[in-house]
Amino acid sequence: MRRSMRGLPPKLHDIAYDPGLVVPAADGSPLLTDHYFPLDGGDFPTLLVRSPYGRGFPWAPMYGVLLAEQGFHVVLQSCRGTGGSGGDFHLWRNEAADGRATVAWLRQQPWFSGVLGTIGPSYLGYVQWALAMDPPPELRAMVVQIGMHDPHGFFHAGGTFSLENALVVAMGLTTQHQGVPSFLRATLRLQRHLRRAAADLPLVEAYRPALGGPVPFLDGAMAHPDAGDIHWDGADVGSAADGLIVPTALIGGWHDVNLDQTLQQYERLRRAGCDTALLVGPWSHQSALQQGWPEVFTESLAWLRAHLYDDLSALRPTRVRVQVGGRGAWQDLPDWPPVLRGRRWYIDTDGALTHRAPEDTSEPLSFRYDPADPTPSLGGALAGGKAAQADNRPLEARKDVLTFTTAPLPDPVTILGPVRAILRISTDTGHADVFARLCDVDPRNRSTNVCDGIRRLQPDEEDPATVTVAMSSTAYRFPAGHRIRLQISGGAHPRFARNAGTGEPTATATRLAPVRISLHHPSVIVLPIADEAAAD
Missing domain, CATH: 2.60.120.260 (Galactose-binding domain-like)
Structure with missing residues (x-):
C-alpha cells in the first residue's frame, strides 16, 4: 500500500498483529477481531474500526497497517454475521450495542490506555454514529469518511428508490466480507445482469439474478418508502450529532452518494457546538479511497493526532477545506456553507x-x-x-x-x-x-x-x-x-x-x-x- 501511494506520511513504528481474536457481541455472538499494534514500548491510543466488509484487503493495509505504523493500536473487527463473526447481520439494529460491547472488552485489555478513537468510511461511518448515540467516556475523537447516518435517506433519495446504488451496496455487503475472489465474481455478475434487473418487472423479483438471490434488507428497504414506517425505527442515528461533544472530522466528496448526509452531520455538529472539521474533495464514493487516499489519510491522521496525542502541529487552521471544481484548487473556509443567499x-x-x-x-x-x-x-x-x-x-x-x-x-x-x-x-x-x-x-x-x-x-x-x-x-x-x-x-x-x-x-x-x-x-x-x- 505504501509503495503504491505517494503523499503518505513516513512510517514511525514497526508493527505486529494478533489475528482472529474473539470479542463477545452484545448477545454473546463471537465477533472476530484483528489487533494491529506498534512494537515499541509505551502507551498508544486505540482506534476501533468495525466493518461488515471483512478484515482483509483493502481494510487491513489501509487502516490496520498504516495507522499502527503511525502509533496506534488498531482494532479491526467484523460486524455481526460478516467476516466469520457469529450471529446474523442486520443493516442497523446491532451496531450500537455491539460497539459498546467491544469497548467493554477493550477495557479489559492490558494494552488499552483508556484513550479511544474511531475511524472508517461508508458503513464504517454508520457504526461510528451508532456508537456515538451513547458515547463511551473513553471516546476522544471520530473520523467519519464518506459516511452515512440514515439508511432510509440513502435508499430513498428525493422520494425515489436509488436503484443502482442500492444494488451495488447490497452486493458489497453480502459478498465483500467473503474475500476478494467472491467479491470480484459478484461484481461481474451485477454488471452482466444490471440492465435486465432494472428493466424487468416487478423490480422486487427482477433484481435477484443480479445479486445471486434475494437480499432481505434490500427487499425491506424497497418495500418501505415512507421514512415514518415502523420498518425504519432505530435506523437513523443522525441525532447522535445533536448533542455530541466528541471532536469529529468529516470527509466527503462532491460526487459521493453520502455527500448530503455528510453535510447534514456537519450542520448538526456545528449547532451543537462540537469541535468539527470538514474536508470535501473532487471524489466519488470509490475514488475517495483510491485517488483521494493521500489527502483523506493525511487529514484523518492529523485529526487523530490532535485529539488523541494533543499534537496540533499538522491540524489545518480553518474548519473547512473544499476543492473547487472547474479550477482544481483547494480553498480554506471558516465554515460551510459560506454563501447563505442565492x-x-x-x-x-x-x-x-x-x-x-x-x-x-x-x-x-x-x-x-x-x-x-x-x-x-x-x-x-x-x-x-x-x-x-x-x-x-x-x-x-x-x-x-x-x-x-x-x-x-x-x-x-x-x-x-x-x-x-x-x-x-x-x-x-x-x-x-x-x-x-x-x-x-x-x-x-x-x-x-x-x-x-x-x-x-x-x-x-x-x-x-x-x-x-x-x-x-x-x-x-x-x-x-x-x-x-x-x-x-x-x-x-x-x-x-x-x-x-x-x-x-x-x-x-x-x-x-x-x-x-x-x-x-x-x-x-x-x-x-x-x-x-x-x-x-
Missing part, C-alpha cells in the same frame, strides 16, 4: 437561462416521459466505479430532456453551497419524477454535470405545483466564456428506479404508463454565488 436564473421559452423572469402568459414547455424507454443516467453520484462526471451531450439530445442555458459568461462565476431548482410542474397523470441537473458547457459545447437531484411528485399536489428539487451542494468555478446549463427530465435510470406512471409501489409495479410533464413559468435555478454582493 442568485436566480429563470428558464425561458427559447431554452435560455436568464436573470429576467418571462411573462406569466408564456406557454409552458413539456415533454413525454416513457418508463418503457426511461431517460438514462449518465454520470452523477454512484457507489460503483463509473465516472462521476461525463459529457452530457448524448443525454441532452433526447426529446425527453429539456435544457436551459445562459449566454457565455463575461466573467468567471464561482458557486459555494447548496444548489436548488424551484419549478412549477404539472402532469397529465399525477405520477412523475423530476430530475434536475446543473452542467458546465465549455466553448466546444461539451456539457459536464456538476450536481443534480431528483424529486417524486405527489398525486395530490396542486396543478401546477411549485416544487423544490434539492440538487445537493457544490464548490465550482465556471470560467469566463463557459455557459451554465440546467437540465430537466423525468428520471435518471437505472441510478434511480423509474416511476412506473401508474401509482403502483416501485417494488411490485407490473404496468408502465407514460406521462406528459409540463414546466411552467416562473421556474428557476438558484445558485449560491461566492460574491455575496452579487446575490439577491
Whole structure:
C-alpha cells in the first residue's frame, strides 16, 4: 500500500498483529477481531474500526497497517454475521450495542490506555454514529469518511428508490466480507445482469439474478418508502450529532452518494457546538479511497493526532477545506456553507437561462416521459466505479430532456453551497419524477454535470405545483466564456428506479404508463454565488 501511494506520511513504528481474536457481541455472538499494534514500548491510543466488509484487503493495509505504523493500536473487527463473526447481520439494529460491547472488552485489555478513537468510511461511518448515540467516556475523537447516518435517506433519495446504488451496496455487503475472489465474481455478475434487473418487472423479483438471490434488507428497504414506517425505527442515528461533544472530522466528496448526509452531520455538529472539521474533495464514493487516499489519510491522521496525542502541529487552521471544481484548487473556509443567499436564473421559452423572469402568459414547455424507454443516467453520484462526471451531450439530445442555458459568461462565476431548482410542474397523470441537473458547457459545447437531484411528485399536489428539487451542494468555478446549463427530465435510470406512471409501489409495479410533464413559468435555478454582493 505504501509503495503504491505517494503523499503518505513516513512510517514511525514497526508493527505486529494478533489475528482472529474473539470479542463477545452484545448477545454473546463471537465477533472476530484483528489487533494491529506498534512494537515499541509505551502507551498508544486505540482506534476501533468495525466493518461488515471483512478484515482483509483493502481494510487491513489501509487502516490496520498504516495507522499502527503511525502509533496506534488498531482494532479491526467484523460486524455481526460478516467476516466469520457469529450471529446474523442486520443493516442497523446491532451496531450500537455491539460497539459498546467491544469497548467493554477493550477495557479489559492490558494494552488499552483508556484513550479511544474511531475511524472508517461508508458503513464504517454508520457504526461510528451508532456508537456515538451513547458515547463511551473513553471516546476522544471520530473520523467519519464518506459516511452515512440514515439508511432510509440513502435508499430513498428525493422520494425515489436509488436503484443502482442500492444494488451495488447490497452486493458489497453480502459478498465483500467473503474475500476478494467472491467479491470480484459478484461484481461481474451485477454488471452482466444490471440492465435486465432494472428493466424487468416487478423490480422486487427482477433484481435477484443480479445479486445471486434475494437480499432481505434490500427487499425491506424497497418495500418501505415512507421514512415514518415502523420498518425504519432505530435506523437513523443522525441525532447522535445533536448533542455530541466528541471532536469529529468529516470527509466527503462532491460526487459521493453520502455527500448530503455528510453535510447534514456537519450542520448538526456545528449547532451543537462540537469541535468539527470538514474536508470535501473532487471524489466519488470509490475514488475517495483510491485517488483521494493521500489527502483523506493525511487529514484523518492529523485529526487523530490532535485529539488523541494533543499534537496540533499538522491540524489545518480553518474548519473547512473544499476543492473547487472547474479550477482544481483547494480553498480554506471558516465554515460551510459560506454563501447563505442565492442568485436566480429563470428558464425561458427559447431554452435560455436568464436573470429576467418571462411573462406569466408564456406557454409552458413539456415533454413525454416513457418508463418503457426511461431517460438514462449518465454520470452523477454512484457507489460503483463509473465516472462521476461525463459529457452530457448524448443525454441532452433526447426529446425527453429539456435544457436551459445562459449566454457565455463575461466573467468567471464561482458557486459555494447548496444548489436548488424551484419549478412549477404539472402532469397529465399525477405520477412523475423530476430530475434536475446543473452542467458546465465549455466553448466546444461539451456539457459536464456538476450536481443534480431528483424529486417524486405527489398525486395530490396542486396543478401546477411549485416544487423544490434539492440538487445537493457544490464548490465550482465556471470560467469566463463557459455557459451554465440546467437540465430537466423525468428520471435518471437505472441510478434511480423509474416511476412506473401508474401509482403502483416501485417494488411490485407490473404496468408502465407514460406521462406528459409540463414546466411552467416562473421556474428557476438558484445558485449560491461566492460574491455575496452579487446575490439577491
